[in-house]
Amino acid sequence: xxxxxxxxxxxxxxxxxxxxxxxxxxxxxxxxxxxxxxxxxxxxxxxxxxxxxxxxxxxxxxxxxxxxxxxxxxxxxxxxxxxxxxxxxxxxxxxxxxxxxxxxxxxxxxxxxxxxxxxxxxxxxxxxxxxxxxxxxxxxxxxxxxxxxxxxxxxxxxxxxxxxxxxxxxxxxxxxxxxxxxxxxxxxxxxxxxxxxxxxxxxxxxxxxxxxxxxxxxxxxxxxxxxxxxxxxxxxxxxxxxxxxxxxxxxxxxxxxxxxxxxxxxxxxxxxxxxxxxxxxxxxxxxxxxxxxxxxxxxxxxxxxxxxxxxxxxxxxxxxxxxxxxxxxxxxxxxxxxxxxxxxxxxxxxxxxxxxxxxxxxxxxxxxxxxxxxxxxxxxxxxxxxxxxxxxxxxxxxxxxxxxxxxxxxxxxxxxxxxxxxxxxxxxxxxxxxxxxxxxxxxxxxxxxxxxxxxxxxxx
Ligand code: URP
Ligand code: ZN
Ligand code: ZN
Numbered sequence: 415x416x417x418x419x420x421x422x423x424x425x426x427x428x429x430x431x432x433x434x435x436x437x438x439x440x441x442x443x444x445x446x447x448x449x450x451x452x453x454x455x456x457x458x459x460x461x462x463x464x465x466x467x468x469x470x471x472x473x474x475x476x477x478x479x480x481x482x483x484x485x486x487x488x489x490x491x492x493x494x495x496x497x498x499x500x501x502x503x504x505x506x507x508x509x510x511x512x513x514x515x516x517x518x519x520x521x522x523x524x525x526x527x528x529x530x531x532x533x534x535x536x537x538x539x540x541x542x543x544x545x546x547x548x549x550x551x552x553x554x555x556x557x558x559x560x561x562x563x564x565x566x567x568x569x570x571x572x573x574x575x576x577x578x579x580x581x582x583x584x585x586x587x588x589x590x591x592x593x594x595x596x597x598x599x600x601x602x603x604x605x606x607x608x609x610x611x612x613x614x615x616x617x618x619x620x621x622x623x624x625x626x627x628x629x630x631x632x633x634x635x636x637x638x639x640x641x642x643x644x645x646x647x648x649x650x651x652x653x654x655x656x657x658x659x660x661x662x663x664x665x666x667x668x669x670x671x672x673x674x675x676x677x678x679x680x681x682x683x684x685x686x687x688x689x690x691x692x693x694x695x696x697x698x699x700x701x702x703x704x705x706x707x708x709x710x711x712x713x714x715x716x717x718x719x720x721x722x723x724x725x726x727x728x729x730x731x732x733x734x735x736x737x738x739x740x741x742x743x744x745x746x747x748x749x750x751x752x753x754x755x756x757x758x759x760x761x762x763x764x765x766x767x768x769x770x771x772x773x774x775x776x777x778x779x780x781x782x783x784x785x786x787x788x789x790x791x792x793x794x795x796x797x798x799x800x801x802x803x804x805x806x807x808x809x810x811x812x813x814x815x816x817x818x819x820x821x822x823x824x825x826x827x828x829x830x831x832x833x834x835x836x837x838x839x840x841x842x843x844x845x846x847x848x849x850x851x852x853x854x855x856x857x858x859x860x861x862x863x864x865x866x867x868x869x870x871x872x873x874x
Pocket of ligand 1: 477599655702703704705731733753754755
């Protein structure tokens, strides 16, 4: 068929919602409006009456097929992006790790090769810098020119991933000179390591200690320090996975001064809380992710931060390790449990239910947080992140009268658990289109293998 016509739905963009038909041709949105009388033939028509049409989700924080903490994340690019597709996410920006002893460009090439011909949604990368060896920053221009316009640095995990402040300063400075931006994992790693060692010495080796070793102040201090360092470097800064009220306050203060500081939080910090660490046995390992889950007071502050515009993005931080793998590595010492959890498949529906249907945010704000702002922030807008003429026809058809039940038994993520097990949520993702192709229907992947395309992202 030459054309696709999605008729009669409510088209939702961050700026407003209109009842309109959407005409798609050659993978792009051709027109939006009252198109019922359009004299076209060779058209596939889909009746979307009573449905919302949302821009395909843009998840700018995933770790797919990624080496981490002595193992590899459980999803490869086939399973991870199928899960994304079924959950209404049509673009991912994944972290390309720099493994120990490896150079940056070759690490990026190796990660890109893992995605090619496997990914089923469109994808880009951030370059993780875990070792600033002599000459590392000389590779930055090639990386940025290849369309990988952001870097990630860790202020925690000394000895494996962490950069010291001087290296953070240098990455900020060199990246900014190229129009790139730096994503920062802000936690005070040295304080955390000391607290963790004390807990182990006291015999508190179980997974619940993960939370105790990473109190809110370890995030807040690192956020404040990173902001100061970014001012010294005169460089923009993007905070990943913020989890605390104090971090939101620090970002708000920086933004009030018109400093180029942006922040994201993640689905799990908005919808789960620290009570999961009180579960018996090894259960808390399911939420050994970093930073840890916090109290409801922090959770409420994150929602306020989103509504106020202090935080602009909700990502999944999809970093999946099966519970069996967490137990194999960390049964006797929580420090060895690989940090992370699944999330790419359920970000959109959980945010719709817990955000929009629970009355915390509007539908337009949902679109802004899950698609428009991430696309803008990371050089993908307007091809991604909006349903407008000329954009890629990445469209999610959401039935507000449907329902979704989440279970490990039925999920696409290659995981033996989900933190949302048994949750039944209002709303159902009925159909997902990527560049005009139907790729998922009612939670099942129906697209072709390996159809995703690498996205060269723009600089700031
Ligand atoms: O728990 C998480 N998030 N795992 C590691 C990757 C990261 O973003 O720090
Ligand atoms: Zn991180
Ligand atoms: Zn992450």
